[in-house]
Amino acid sequence: MSFRLRLALLFVATLVAVQVFTAALVYSVARRALIAEGERQLGVGAAAVARQLDDISTRVADNVQILSLDFALRTAIAQNDQDTVLSALRNHGRRIGAERMLLIGLDGVIRSDTTSAAKGASFPFPDLADAALDHPAAAVVAMGGKAYWMVVVPVYAPKAIALIAAGIPVDDALLARLQRLSALPNTLELVTDSGGGHWVGIAHGDGAAAIAPRLGNPGLPLQPTLVDADSREYVVLATRLKESERSAPVAAVLGYSLDDALRPYRTVAIAWASLVALGLFVGLVGALLIARGVARPIEKLAAAAHRIASGDYAAAATANKYDEVGQLASALAGMTFAIAEREERIRYQAEHDAVTALPNRQAAETTIQHTLASRPSAGALLMIGLARLPEIIQTMGHSISDRLMSDAATRLRPFAARGIVARATDTQFALWLDGAGKADAIGVAFRVLDVLGVPYQESDLTIDTEPAIGIALYPVHGDEASALLRRAEIALIAALGAEDPVAVYDTATDPHRPERLTLMTDLREALDRDQLRLHYQPKLRLADERIDGVEALVRWNHAQRGPVSPDTFIPLAERTGNIRRLTRWALATAIAQAHDWEARGHALRIAVNLSARDLDDSDLPMRIADLLSLHRVAPRNIVLELTESAVMGEPETAIQVLRRLADLGVDLAIDDFGVGQSSFAYLRRLPVREIKIDRFFTQKLGEDVGDRTVVRSIVELGHRLGYRVTAEGVETRAAFEFLREVGCDHAQGYYIAKALEPVTLEAMLARGGGMEHFGARA
């Protein structure tokens, strides 16, 4: 309930309470005054009734007295003429309105009776008869449930010879007349004691209610008394009437009706009550109107506030009022606008990259996820990386890189027409293409490359950004935006390292697939349980076609998965830091094998591959020395093979480790030579004794003239620089013949043998181990 409503209700309630209290007070005062007035009127009325009844009594007595003087009557009485007397009494009784006329002897015996045959009986009111000789005697008596004036006068002839008694009814009509003539109070009744103080009415005036039955135990109310009769209130007062001592007592009861007296006030009370009701109604309606006028807009404002809280900034409730509510509404509207603006800004900042004004990764992910929610048939996510950006930041600082990224964003923005362009990381942009399939995505990727391929220019500066793009396709590479982003990034990483600047995500090469993690766990377990095996691929010395060396290759037959390709787990081991343990195991196994073979007369140099991560391990030379001495293996029987890229990674550390290894007497070989970025100039600084020509050049050596030239040159140059030269991947006789022709030192490949278990290799060596053994195969 609102404050104003409560206030209004308080006022109304106070008004009503005051009015009711005043009304009650006035009623009480008026009632008391009326009672007092009633008592006064009753006092006067009672006296008046007594006086008037006396007057009537006197008049009646006079009349009877006059009758009694009628000479004929007297004659008849004196002569005891019964019939005449009776008829005369009847006649005279009618004249004066008497119901009953009696002739009574001076001895008190009734001699004639006009109504009943009471003749001969004693007159019931001898006191009246006695008094009548002194003066006319009259009294109100109760006879047969009626009230009578009983008037007794003597008959003089000329002295008293008899008495005449006249019974004149004091009936309702008489009382009513009495009331009318004398303005007596409302109710006039005659009551008589019916015995035991029980008063019964015997005549009623005009009054509506019979009071007599209400007179209770106190009996006759000789003092003004309040009496309830027929649910009306009366003030009553009784006065005893002149009575015969032989008759039951008779009294006049006067009633003053409070209700009648209050009647004139009733219209006032009704008017009053109407006024109060009207005031109440007007007050309530007013209060309700005010409350509604206040509450409605406030409810609207509250609803608007709820909407605002839930993020709906649509126009808040408008109030066209200039009161407090209106001010509140406009304040609320202003607040809403400010909040919306601020929230918009915060959201923009949260969702956008400050430099490029493109959506950031989170926003992009959310938007893409939102798009994916509708299950489109296809879609592609392009992760665009600028390969040179870290370098640019390092050389020229962030401000220029920011400008460069901003410029790149501007170039990319048109592609947003196909979907979404966002800045994924410092160096990457993400481009989502709605509905794009693989071919479409690749096409777009090349257009992006075209756009970004134009070097960035700023004053006299021209920067080539070397963009690359990784592509993840929906739904084949993931049905979640986050997965697509991750995989596109993986593809980008692949693309950054490859010649082809566009790479589509390949599940097989993804080093980040979750199963890779379990694979590494399994690998460690396999190392602990010695579940890995080394196979040895023979290296044929071309000069005498003897196998004088082998390359140790790791083979893993996974308990559940079966054989796991080294191409799968070795890069993973490199990434996850497990490669060192693998290398140690391979060195230990290979050196142990070298000891075994040496002991059994097999002169085989065993080559073991080192990873780039192994070159960070400064303990490695010490560990190899320990192994060699442990197995009493000559260092010259062990060859350590390194890829060009491994050496290129951390040149100084790597060179130090390599020097220490070379100092041990172990030979070092450069693996996969020819495809990397190494140069002879660089190699010259390394203690390398052997180079292995990458299979890229040897596989088509039979027919490709270019490859032949390259191989011939490498062999010639390598020899000139003092390196032994080995060709890998020799698979054809033509290649084999060419290599022998150009004077390559060793050949390795399926043409000679695949990697073999030690037992198989030993068997092969036992059969001669020369080229003749392979003749059939070639």
Next chain:
Amino acid sequence: MHFGHAVAAALFAVAASAPAIEVDVIVRDSGGNPAGDAVISVRGTTGTGTGTPSVAQTHVIDQRNETFVPYVEVFRPGDSVVFRNSDRTRHHVYSFAPAKSFEFVIPPGNSSPPVVLDRDGEIAVGCNIHDRMITHLYVSDAPWVAKSDAQGHATFADLPAGHYQMRAWHPQLRPGKQQPDRAVDVGDGTTTVTFELPLLPDPRPDAGDREHTRY
């Protein structure tokens, strides 16, 4: 008008064998006031003194100023009464008394014929024209009869000693209140007998009781 008793005393002054003794009678009403016009009649129980029979007389009851005069008149049986109208109005004299009833309309200045009252008894006489006019004719055969004076005194001066029955009557005696006869022994000296009678108000207009003027 109260001189009647002297006449009566003279009438009844009979010679007795015994020496006469005076008997004084005092009559009062209930209030102790002297009651005049009371008639005391005395009879001897011993048979001595029977009074002296006398010749019949005629008593005149005058009517003056609408009043019978006298108010009470004592008669002996056989006496007559004549009503004389001394007023200028007519009077309608009547009696319904058992002892003698009559009715005369007497023009002014005239008199009624004599009416012989041959029986003892009380005869109330009224005028039908003037309600307030009343007189009482008391016919008694008692040897001694006296009427009280205004002071309520009646004196029997010459009663011989002996035993008597004494009766008091008054026109206003309340009906039903007739006093029983009083036994009186008359011996030496003066004997005083007092009667106290319950009386009704005097009906006569000039009797001084204004309450009754309206009758």
